[in-house]
Amino acid sequence: MEMKELSPKECHAILQRAETGRLGCSFENQPYIVPVSIACDDDSIYVFATFGQKIKWMRANPKVCLQVDEIKDHSRWSSVVAYGRYQELPEPQFKQQREHARKLLQQRHDWWLNAVAERRIATKDVSVEPMFFRIQIDSVTGLGTE
Amino acid sequence: MEMKELSPKECHAILQRAETGRLGCSFENQPYIVPVSIACDDDSIYVFATFGQKIKWMRANPKVCLQVDEIKDHSRWSSVVAYGRYQELPEPQFKQQREHARKLLQQRHDWWLNAVAERRIATKDVSVEPMFFRIQIDSVTGLGTE
Numbered sequence: 001m002e003m004k005e006l007s008p009k010e011c012h013a014i015l016q017r018a019e020t021g022r023l024g025c026s027f028e029n030q031p032y033i034v035p036v037s038i039a040c041d042d043d044s045i046y047v048f049a050t051f052g053q054k055i056k057w058m059r060a061n062p063k064v065c066l067q068v069d070e071i072k073d074h075s076r077w078s079s080v081v082a083y084g085r086y087q088e089l090p091e092p093q094f095k096q097q098r099e100h101a102r103k104l105l106q107q108r109h110d111w112w113l114n115a116v117a118e119r120r121i122a123t124k125d126v127s128v129e130p131m132f133f134r135i136q137i138d139s140v141t142g143l144g145t146e
Numbered sequence: 147m148e149m150k151e152l153s154p155k156e157c158h159a160i161l162q163r164a165e166t167g168r169l170g171c172s173f174e175n176q177p178y179i180v181p182v183s184i185a186c187d188d189d190s191i192y193v194f195a196t197f198g199q200k201i202k203w204m205r206a207n208p209k210v211c212l213q214v215d216e217i218k219d220h221s222r223w224s225s226v227v228a229y230g231r232y233q234e235l236p237e238p239q240f241k242q243q244r245e246h247a248r249k250l251l252q253q254r255h256d257w258w259l260n261a262v263a264e265r266r267i268a269t270k271d272v273s274v275e276p277m278f279f280r281i282q283i284d285s286v287t288g289l290g291t292e
Binding site: 022024025026028029030031032033034035061063064065066067069079081083 | 181
């Protein structure tokens with residue numbers, strides 16, 4: 001089996017097919033990884049989440065990455081990492097982008113409910129509001145089997 | 147569906163069942179994630195890899211994390227993050243630990259071959275030697291559905 005570097009076009013195609021990914025953030029050089037629900041367009045990754053450690057860390061350090069993979073079996077797989085910058089999408093100034101993100105994420109509503117339920121359990125607060133954010137992609141890199 | 151925080155014992159049980167994980171490292175506060183083949187015992191995660199960006203970064207900053215998850219379906223899943231410190235296991239002083247790691251990793255030899263092949267393709271160097279490293283676990287945290 002041989003591996004090859006994926007082209008930016010191949011990386012973007014894998015990102016756009018992905019429903020979930022692993023978000024990496026870092027605070028004082030301590031990395032943290034969390035599985036998230038995602039939807040991508042050409043230059044951004046939209047992520048749904050509730051307030052938590054990862055949001056606090058990304059506010060302090062907006063340099064993030066997102067890793068996705070497609071694993072058919074041990075000899076047929078690919079892995080892509082997108083590097084980018086965390087950006088919140090608060091109302092009302094990002095209303096249009098939030099609507100765009102909401103449409104892209106719409107098919108993954110189970111994961112939305114998960115994230116909201118998680119936060120509600122953790123805080124005992126049933127009024128927790130979901131939040132979106134965006135990762136503006138700076139670069140992509142990937143490896144895959146030929 | 148409700149989620150709960152997993153106990154350290156539950157987190158360690160999930161880590162010990164895992165064959166693969168996502169390794170997070172960080173350099174100058176830029177996080178990076180790579181899928182890796184792993185094997186765990188009570189206080190360490192053993193990882194097989196070849197020399198590459200992730201090794202360079204971890205030498206510069208040994209604070210790392212490793213995330214694993216078990217996803218049965220959207221309503222039954224768990225995710226664990228272990229925080230720890232990167233430690234190389236060079237010969238000959240870590241001969242015993244390398245042998246221990248080798249035994250633990252033995253059942254995942256396809257992934258070993260992947261990592262070696264990856265490096266050989268990237269460097270055109272067929273003499274690339276595999277390397278092990280260890281993550282000494284400092285703490286674990288996890289969430290799962292009940």
